[in-house]
Amino acid sequence: MTAxxxxxxxxxxxxSATHAAxxxxxxxxxxxxxxxxxxxxxxxxxxMPVIWVAREQLRDVLGFLRRVTGPFSMLFDxxxxxxxxxxxxxxxxxxxxxxxxxxxxxxRNADLMIKVALHERDLSLPSISDIFVNANWYEREVFDxxxxxxxxxxxxxxxxxxxxxxxxxxxxxxxxxxxxFDPYTLTxxxxxxxxxxxxxxxxxxxxxxxxxxTEFMFLNLGPNHPSAHGAFxxxxxxxxxxxxxxxxxxxxxxxxxxxxxxxxxxxxxIPYTDRIDYTGGVMNNLPYVLAVEKLAGITVTDRAKTIRxxxxxxxxxxxxxxxxxxxxxxxxxxxxxxFTFTDRQKAYEVIEAITGFRMHxxxxxxxxxxxxxxxGWDKLVQxxxxxxxxxxxxxxxxxxxxxxxxxxxxxxxxxxxxQALDWGVTGPNLRxxxxxxxxxxxxxxxxxxxxxxxxxxxxxxxxxxxxxxxxEEMRQSVRILQQCIDHMPAGDYKADHPLTTPPPRxxxxxxxxxxxxxxxxxxxxxxxxxxESMQMIEATKGINSxxxxxxxxxxxxxxxxxxxxxxxxxxxxxxxRGGFVPDLIAHLGSIDFVMADVDR
Amino acid sequence: xxxWTPQVEATLIAMVQAVVILLAVVVSGALLSxxxxxxxxxxxxxxxxxxxxxxxxxxxxxxMLKIFFKEDWIPPFADRTFFVLAPAIAMASLLLxxxxxxxxxxxxxxxLNIGILFFFAMAGINVYAVLFAGWASGNKYALLGALRASAxxxxxxxxxxxxxxxxxxxxxxxxxxxxxxxxxxxxxxxxQFFGFCTFxxxxxxxxxxxxxxxxxxxQELADGxxxxxxGMKWGMFFVGEYIxxxxxxxxxxTLFFGGWHGPLLPPIVWFLxxxxxxxxxxxxxxxxxxxxxxxxxxxxGWKVCLxxxxxxxxxxGAMILLIDPGV
Numbered sequence: 001m002t003a004x005x006x007x008x009x010x011x012x013x014x015x016s017a018t019h020a021a022x023x024x025x026x027x028x029x030x031x032x033x034x035x036x037x038x039x040x041x042x043x044x045x046x047x048m049p050v051i052w053v054a055r056e057q058l059r060d061v062l063g064f065l066r067r068v069t070g071p072f073s074m075l076f077d078x079x080x081x082x083x084x085x086x087x088x089x090x091x092x093x094x095x096x097x098x099x100x101x102x103x104x105x106x107x108r109n110a111d112l113m114i115k116v117a118l119h120e121r122d123l124s125l126p127s128i129s130d131i132f133v134n135a136n137w138y139e140r141e142v143f144d145x146x147x148x149x150x151x152x153x154x155x156x157x158x159x160x161x162x163x164x165x166x167x168x169x170x171x172x173x174x175x176x177x178x179x180x181f182d183p184y185t186l187t188x189x190x191x192x193x194x195x196x197x198x199x200x201x202x203x204x205x206x207x208x209x210x211x212x213x214t215e216f217m218f219l220n221l222g223p224n225h226p227s228a229h230g231a232f233x234x235x236x237x238x239x240x241x242x243x244x245x246x247x248x249x250x251x252x253x254x255x256x257x258x259x260x261x262x263x264x265x266x267x268x269x270i271p272y273t274d275r276i277d278y279t280g281g282v283m284n285n286l287p288y289v290l291a292v293e294k295l296a297g298i299t300v301t302d303r304a305k306t307i308r309x310x311x312x313x314x315x316x317x318x319x320x321x322x323x324x325x326x327x328x329x330x331x332x333x334x335x336x337x338x339f340t341f342t343d344r345q346k347a348y349e350v351i352e353a354i355t356g357f358r359m360h361x362x363x364x365x366x367x368x369x370x371x372x373x374x375x376g377w378d379k380l381v382q383x384x385x386x387x388x389x390x391x392x393x394x395x396x397x398x399x400x401x402x403x404x405x406x407x408x409x410x411x412x413x414x415x416x417x418x419q420a421l422d423w424g425v426t427g428p429n430l431r432x433x434x435x436x437x438x439x440x441x442x443x444x445x446x447x448x449x450x451x452x453x454x455x456x457x458x459x460x461x462x463x464x465x466x467x468x469x470x471x472e473e474m475r476q477s478v479r480i481l482q483q484c485i486d487h488m489p490a491g492d493y494k495a496d497h498p499l500t501t502p503p504p505r506x507x508x509x510x511x512x513x514x515x516x517x518x519x520x521x522x523x524x525x526x527x528x529x530x531x532e533s534m535q536m537i538e539a540t541k542g543i544n545s546x547x548x549x550x551x552x553x554x555x556x557x558x559x560x561x562x563x564x565x566x567x568x569x570x571x572x573x574x575x576x577r578g579g580f581v582p583d584l585i586a587h588l589g590s591i592d593f594v595m596a597d598v599d600r
Numbered sequence: 601x602x603x604w605t606p607q608v609e610a611t612l613i614a615m616v617q618a619v620v621i622l623l624a625v626v627v628s629g630a631l632l633s634x635x636x637x638x639x640x641x642x643x644x645x646x647x648x649x650x651x652x653x654x655x656x657x658x659x660x661x662x663x664m665l666k667i668f669f670k671e672d673w674i675p676p677f678a679d680r681t682f683f684v685l686a687p688a689i690a691m692a693s694l695l696l697x698x699x700x701x702x703x704x705x706x707x708x709x710x711x712l713n714i715g716i717l718f719f720f721a722m723a724g725i726n727v728y729a730v731l732f733a734g735w736a737s738g739n740k741y742a743l744l745g746a747l748r749a750s751a752x753x754x755x756x757x758x759x760x761x762x763x764x765x766x767x768x769x770x771x772x773x774x775x776x777x778x779x780x781x782x783x784x785x786x787x788x789x790x791x792q793f794f795g796f797c798t799f800x801x802x803x804x805x806x807x808x809x810x811x812x813x814x815x816x817x818x819q820e821l822a823d824g825x826x827x828x829x830x831g832m833k834w835g836m837f838f839v840g841e842y843i844x845x846x847x848x849x850x851x852x853x854t855l856f857f858g859g860w861h862g863p864l865l866p867p868i869v870w871f872l873x874x875x876x877x878x879x880x881x882x883x884x885x886x887x888x889x890x891x892x893x894x895x896x897x898x899x900x901g902w903k904v905c906l907x908x909x910x911x912x913x914x915x916x917g918a919m920i921l922l923i924d925p926g927v
Contacts, residue, residue, distance in 0.1 A: 219740050220740075332810070404892045407892060407896060580894070580895065581744075
């Protein structure tokens with residue numbers, strides 16, 4: 001425990017030294033405004049101030065933070081923890097359920113986490129969806145999975161689970177395994193009930209069935225539609241082909257990854273992360289292992305860091321290629337997708353040779369990677385690096401310069417930086433509005449500070465910019481790959497640390513201590529000290545973060561996975577009102593989302 | 601043997617010709633399904649169907665077998681009569697149009713004096729196929745597709761007709777044979793270039809081919825008006841679309857590219873070569889272009905194509921009067 005405490009203090013110092021430099025300390029500002037007694041600070045490994053606030057003051061505090069100079073203008077994440085079984089809570093306010101609000105300030109380049117303690121017999125909070133619009137879905141998610149009520153929420157219904165569901169899955173008293181339930185059955189009658197429950201009722205959403213002169217058509221787009229990019233449903237209120245309003249409906253791809261994290265060892269959860277953003281491959285492992293390494297206090301070797309960066313960028317290109325092909329396909333161009341898939345095949349050949357798998361390598365490990373790079377890896381990667389630029393030029397010339405593509409995408413579904421921040425939009429979609437907020441530059445992790453690359457931005461924030469920007473990002477990723485080839489550091493691919501899982505094999509075969517550790521970690525799993533840690537990374541589609549709570553066990557106490565696609569989908573109605581159906585399709589193509597990333 | 605008169609002989613020959621042309625058109629329409637996939641594959645860096653038979657040539661047999669044995673499902677919420685009628689109209693109206701196309705000096709089904717008008721009439725009837733299908737399916741996507749189709753076809757047929765009026769004025773006849781004969785020295789593509797441009801565009805629009813495939817727009821309407829169709833009924837829409845391609849290609853050849861005229865090779869070879877060229881062009885367009893937005897397609901039709909055809913007609917008329925004021 002002492003080791004963990006030390007590193008917690010260390011981390012707190014690093015925070016004030018780096019992120020808050022030159023900016024007034026937000027905790028002090030809050031204390032000035034509301035008085036010292038209003039807050040209970042908590043030391044964590046999250047590299048941001050974490051403070052507990054009383055429920056009555058929550059809205060005032062959040063409202064203040066939104067208005068303060070250097071405002072916290074983005075609600076980055078909002079979720080909850082069932083604390084009833086947590087043993088290591090010394091110094092924290094008593095709480096059965098804790099709801100946390102993570103705010104992000106672009107001006108300060110800093111985060112802040114506000115926590116509110118709730119008693120299990122009074123699970124109610126004021127809604128903040130009027131302060132931060134994107135709180136709407138997050139609050140629905142907390143309501144759905146924890147059963148916490150948000151007073152004043154405009155439409156507090158289930159969002160992940162079917163409307164007919166009973167129970168709140170992320171509560172600790174809700175079983176995680178199928179074997180703990182009665183066998184599942186679905187009768188014809190049951191199916192009809194379920195289907196009826198999904199029937200869209202415009203009145204429930206405050207929608208009119210008729211306008212002044214027209215009767216609206218309500219069109220179910222999805223959950224099974226060629227352009228829905230997975231099991232995504234969006235109900236359109238149409239006047240002719242004009243979208244008067246729309247309601248996205250998610251949850252069809254929900255598989256309870258956060259719940260699974262509470263039943264898997266720290267090590268064996270890694271493959272689950274691959275499947276969060278399934279086009280991102282090992283990129284998904286990165287925030288998870290980085291957060292775990294913070295808990296374990298592992299410093300990773302330079303070689304491991306660079307290998308991780310290289311493979312993550314490989315997957316960024318891979319994901320962006322998939323985006324480009326499907327984006328153009330959604331615009332009706334059927335050919336490009338075959339070309340980008342040819343490129344993706346080239347990428348997969350490299351990925352397969354290095355990791356042994358294609359889509360879901362689950363290749364990063366706590367403390368390093370699964371293997372060292374194979375002999376001849378540099379030639380393989382070089383081949384890909386040489387191949388890509390001319391292909392990218394071709395896509396730009398053949399498609400992005402095409403008059404029809406421009407006509408379909410320019411000024412379509414455009415939003416500005418402020419709107420993007422309000423809705424929690426991150427990644428390329430945020431940068432397309434002109435803000436160069438890229439975590440690889442702003443808060444370098446895993447050695448990104450050593451690489452020379454640019455952060456492309458655009459101006460209009462429309463569907464066209466979102467497409468062009470990603471082509472440019474691929475060029476930058478190719479640059480990073482080239483630097484990895486040229487400057488791959490020598491050394492070990494795994495950290496020499498007792499919690500490195502699995503431990504270096506050479507040592508395991510020599511030392512009885514390491515052999516025992518290996519045995520324990522493989523059979524039982526590594527035991528991580530009790531603490532909270534968090535890592536945000538610039539993933540393929542935006543900022544992806546893992547907020548881990550360890551209770552000093554082999555498994556996570558709570559794993560919160562914040563994915564970029566979730567808020568991106570929530571924003572759709574705000575930009576689509578007044579557009580046409582083909583514009584909606586163009587917008588859906590330009591967001592770059594996968595439902596696995598939305599629903600988790 | 602006194603019943604064997606020249607009239608009987610002529611009738612028999614005409615009948616045989618009609619049957620041969622009918623079969624050839626249907627077979628080429630069906631074959632196109634496979635040829636299009638192979639051609640697309642060629643441009644898309646992949647193989648396409650190459651497993652069944654040599655070069656995948658028997659793919660069509662496999663597809664036909666599959667389509668014949670598929671469950672022919674009519675949704676319970678559909679309007680049965682019109683639901684069944686729609687694919688029949690789709691295929692029949694386009695097949696009938698082939699009647700007026702003169703293939704060679706000796707081949708052709710009917711030599712109608714209103715030839716070109718007959719085609720427009722059939723194309724007009726063809727709209728009903730889409731309308732009926734969209735309405736009778738009882739599906740919102742189908743309805744939207746049908747709405748798009750009727751609006752698009754109506755707009756584009758207006759200037760499709762006007763586009764060829766220049767030719768009619770120059771030839772002085774609606775008869776297709778007369779039109780072909782008038783091109784013995786100069787193909788009409790030269791004096792009627794703008795007419796050609798607008799006719800091609802309208803032709804693609806009328807067959808609902810990419811980039812004017814708004815009524816089916818897979819990414820938007822998930823196949824539009826034929827979303828509820830399966831089995832052979834769907835197959836008839838499908839083959840109907842390919843027959844449409846062959847028909848428009850044949851019309852382009854007849855109206856603008858001198859029909860069977862050409863040096864050295866026999867007339868039938870010239871006719872086929874030219875037609876195949878345009879068919880390939882249709883497929884290439886599909887491989888190359890994205891889909892414009894529906895309302896842009898409409899405004900393009902009314903604001904660009906229609907004025908262009910009118911100007912073309914005006915100039916043609918003026919030229920005819922200038923060259924031969926006595927007419």
